Amino acid sequence: MHIQFSQSRPQGARLIAHVVDKGKLPAATNAAMRAGAQAARFKGNAGQTFDGFVEEAGEVARLALAGAGDRNDEARFANLEKAGAALAGKYQSSGDKNLVLDLSESDLSAVEVAHVLLGLRLRNWRYDVYRTKMKDDQKITLEGVTVVGAPQGMEAAWADGAALAEGVEFTRELVTEPANILYPESFVERCQERFEGTGAELIVLDEAEMEKLGMGSLLGVGQGSSRDSRILAIRWNGGGGEAPIAFVGKGVTFDTGGISIKPGPGMEDMKWDMGGAGAVAGGMLALVKRKAKANVVGVMGLVENMPDGNAQRPGDVVKSMSGQTIEILNTDAEGRLVLADALHWTQVEFKPSRIVDFATLTGAIIVSLGHEYAGLFSNDDKLSKDLAEAGEAVGDKVWRMPLDKAYDKLIDSPIADMKNIGGKGAGSITAAQFLQRFIADGTPWAHIDIAGMAWSEKQGRTWDKGATGYGVRLIDRLVADTAES
Secondary structure (H helix, E strand, C coil): CEEEEECCCCCCCCEEEEEECCCCCCCCCCHHHHHHHHHCCCCCCCCCEEEEEEEECCEEEEEEEEECCCCCCCCHHHHHHHHHHHHHHHHCCCCCCEEEEECCCCCCCHHHHHHHHHHHHHHHCCCCCCCCCCCHHHCCCCCEEEEECCCCCHHHHHHHHHHHHHHHHHHHHHHHCCCCCCCHHHHHHHHHHHHCCCCCEEEEECHHHHHHHCCHHHHHHHCCCCCCCEEEEEEEECCCCCCCEEEEEEEEEEECCCCCCCCCCCHHHHHHCCHHHHHHHHHHHHHHHCCCCCEEEEEEEEEEECCCCCCCCCCCEEECCCCCEEECCCCCCCHHHHHHHHHHHHHHHHCCCEEEEEECCCCHHHHHHCCCCEEEEECCHHHHHHHHHHHHHHCCCEEECCCCHHHHHHHCCCCCCEECCCCCCCHHHHHHHHHHCCCCCCCCEEEEECCCCCEECCCCCCCCCEECCCCHHHHHHHHHHHCCC
């Protein structure tokens, strides 16, 4: 979506929108619009809309009102995003190509308007690449927004918002793509294309290089697939000489479960089992595009988990890059095997100050938290607090779960250093305990289980059903709050 700024309303504008606080209407609203809004019980609640038609200078235009809720609400920014998203949702397929956001009577600040535009742009995103028989009234027509009467500093405020939107959209694109299109090699290629010319450094490890490094844990997951596995690192040096913050993502581009094959119904959803890697790629793109003043690295372990004659079996023992051995009891507990080597390599290669990993790791976290919070596990109270505050601020919410040595016995193996699953209970916790064994002593680390957040079957604040882009805004805000302030 193209967003431009103007001091005057374009001639012939057919769709004009105002964002209004609860209980307030623009002073110039005519009597018919006021009566219509009252009859429709439009109060200006966050995300509420009302529209009608007005005649101006001999031309008829649609006038839309979007509610931003109470001005003093603690969730002010979220409510402004809801207002923008409501406009996109209502007029996305209206036949209009351009929406005029008229701020001439508004007292919104530049930052507030940027949130309206962020909600509008993100909600207008839809991936119709493979749909060839859509009816005209189903197709997206809304292509741009013209902001009239924007406050001072608007373009600078929106530059950061646009970078963030691009990152979220990239993550949604990656998560939405089918597995015959997006697999480890093509994931890397798409990132190479998107980051070209940005100043970021991309590092790619192929299977031969990973084998030399001893990444038996990651390579074991992908050995049943005809698609080669990859490690992709994106490094951005926008700070001084400080150690980077590292974000590590699970990138299982399709997960059949391997030999421990999943049930058929719903298996198509496993194209988004790379949601953690998608979040890291999008988060890095947002940081790079806005030239974040911080040193950051994003690492993605990319594999496809398939069952063929070469696939690893339950009962196999693999050796990780760290030297620790793992007994495979269930080949569908593969994400932690990928992350084990990715986390260790990240520490050896980049010596980060902090590590945060993102992974669609366990169905158990959905049982615990549903689709409202991601599960947060950490060995560091400050990092946990920083993540919780960042997540609350941007809507990528996390809820801290326990880590405790008492759970370690559940993953101790009689023939190897550990096994890759525990018992029936505490499935998300034992997965996190497993990952913790690959974190060096003294390194602040957090694991975020996003199995319930990467994909949604219902509309959200700034998304339709499908890929949410979860994690991008959390990454961006964490870096802004803790490394750039």
